[in-house]
Amino acid sequence: MVPVNQRTHAWAPPPTALMTDHYELTMLQAALHSGTAHRRSVFEVFARRLPAGRRYGVVAGTGRLLEGLSSFRFGDEQLRFLAGTGVVNDATLGFLADFRFTGSISGYAEGEAYFPHSPLLVVEATFAEACVLETYFLSVLNYDSAVASAASRMVGAAAGRPCIEMGSRRAHEEAAVAAARAAVIGGFDSTSNLEAGLRYGLRTVGTAAHSFTLLHDSEEDAFRAQLQSMGLGTTLLVDTYDVGTAVRRAVELAGPELGGVRLDSGDLVAQAAWVRELLDSLGNHRTRITVTSDLDEYAIASLNAAPVDAFGVGTRVVTGSGAPTSSMVYKLVAREDGSGRLRPVAKAAKGKASVGGRKHALRRRDEHGRATHELVGIGAMPEDDGDDRPLLQEFVRDGELLEGWTGPEGVVRARERHAASVAELPPAACRLSEGEPVLPTVLGPGAGA
């Protein structure tokens, strides 16, 4: 175990403490004033629903938020800003200057499939310590899970052929790094994002852009330059001018060892077929075809019968394929009362009511290991029938970060966990048509009974 507020990797996130809504700190101030700030509290992250029509969601971001927790500190610059703008009073500034998270955090491990009301993160701490983390935790989980959930569907549609994340330019520059990481957790093979390679050890790949061809006096010059510099195993972009001409030229220059060609426009289904035929007719049976151009899970599925070897996915994966955020919320479900007892609390707001009480969760599985229900127990663990799988893992214990969740190792483990988690879902999980969550959530004190 390492202290949670200490850097654990070469790459260190910037200060995260002010990536926080103004009201988190004014609530803290008012709670310090009323003497309730130090009441023991339980906050939970969950989603009331999945994005419309989705069969399952995928948790991602947990490792990142644990990394960012280590730099969740109010330093001089942050405190000066808060003092100068009068956001909070001196008593609150004093509390923030000494802020260390000393509570405990458990939740669904990264990569795990989730369903409505799954308790994705359970934060047990004083109100003061847990309250100030709300915005940052939700930002990380809402975005990363949106990308991983979309990526997982695309990987399912690709039916074993590799998907490559190439969407950096269509997302905020830091979100792009997180998206690459989340896509790989969701089953993507690799990414084009170099920073994600640096921070998380992801494999990075790339081909070439049209500008490279246009820079040269002819397509032949461009192809020759790329082949000489990058080797015959490189992938040439063949649709700058005429695809047929380009493919013939590529084979002339590279011979049978040409690694691949990339198609980035036009009717990909038809084009992949005749480019494959052309390559084969020229003897280039091992030259691979990568397709790009506004792919999403539906476009990938439509290419099911096409001779495509790899899918490069951009915009749609980094924007969650229609669901760019995950609607996860962070709610107080229990807190200490005046007599020191922890009691469940819930709001009644119309359409947004919450369920009080700390949650526990099991994935119910039948005797073949196939998942059948999401059991969420209120205040107690649902009864295990022998084949069930407990879902809550411990990440932080009394302010100490437990090992294995962060850094490159966390990503590798999350990717494996995701594959196993999806594999145990009913086959309907992979349907792209709109439908209900593939597992029903059973929520209650007697959940699983």
Place this chain on the structure above:
Amino acid sequence: MVPVNQRTHAWAPPPTALMTDHYELTMLQAALHSGTAHRRSVFEVFARRLPAGRRYGVVAGTGRLLEGLSSFRFGDEQLRFLAGTGVVNDATLGFLADFRFTGSISGYAEGEAYFPHSPLLVVEATFAEACVLETYFLSVLNYDSAVASAASRMVGAAAGRPCIEMGSRRAHEEAAVAAARAAVIGGFDSTSNLEAGLRYGLRTVGTAAHSFTLLHDSEEDAFRAQLQSMGLGTTLLVDTYDVGTAVRRAVELAGPELGGVRLDSGDLVAQAAWVRELLDSLGNHRTRITVTSDLDEYAIASLNAAPVDAFGVGTRVVTGSGAPTSSMVYKLVAREDGSGRLRPVAKAAKGKASVGGRKHALRRRDEHGRATHELVGIGAMPEDDGDDRPLLQEFVRDGELLEGWTGPEGVVRARERHAASVAELPPAACRLSEGEPVLPTVLGPGAGA
């Protein structure tokens, strides 16, 4: 003027150089190999189309990308990563180690309205210097402009009532900071994001969450704590239990000086009306009503006749209200040939053809100052008819950053510019129904003739 690769603000962005697609660096390597890397080149950022049905787009991110350009350096950590993973060869590493941008950048100033094919950024440099910036520049512009474009529609729908950006928790934590900035450029009044306050001097605001009420033994205790700590001018959240009871209690405790109440659930149109009546009947004519809860431009428009004083907007503004990215591309449009002359270049790829030649742009205006056309001249400035407005501004000249575009000052100027730019558009620009861009783009060598 200050050198572009030098910090200009207290807040400094992290190293941005690897927020880059793998292929940018391998193309650089191949171009260094073929001797074309140092050819003078012109790259342009533009969008082939606006998001479906939108009448105009809003440029945002320019100030941020100029700030990030100052930390676009390949330091030891970055070079070690590239060497260790073998992404590029030693010659390329040598070039990157010394990388400084020495070219020039002009474009549409931040806040400006834009249309299909508007030349939003024009980068003039060697191929090598311009190529490596592609991914980072597009990431910033595509996200920030998506948010500013959505924000501008919401501000139009709010018809003078303030919109407050509160979506941090529904976006990647760094994207959230950029979103706050872009929303304010698009006309939002303020944000809940404290980091955006620190970096860009934005006004931050906040109310309270349901958790604050639930933390206390009663709603009355919670209201009293907030009023005592934050003052009577604070805004109380009144829908944790029963809205009517909460409003009466708030007025009892705070009296006629109560600043505001927030409604976050239910039928906001009906509720705002009866809460206004209730407040008035209790003598609280000056207590303001803020509404939140999944607002977007359509929901805001539907509240047009409701007695709402401020709109808190979350998810929909930070996710671009259905268009989370802007489809902007970065294309080589001209480059030096073997004889040292700059010549236009364009690709022919199906559905993605580009138009060669450096662009110039004017907003054609009639004698009343009303915009009528977007004139984009290829290779030369369109002829000005006297009322037209030139659109390209100079940001970086020979590697030196010009003043006024970055930092808090850049945001203030962009916000003013945006208001003026939208004000000169035809009234149809503010229609929320789907339609064509409100100005036609005239693109050609004789544009404007």
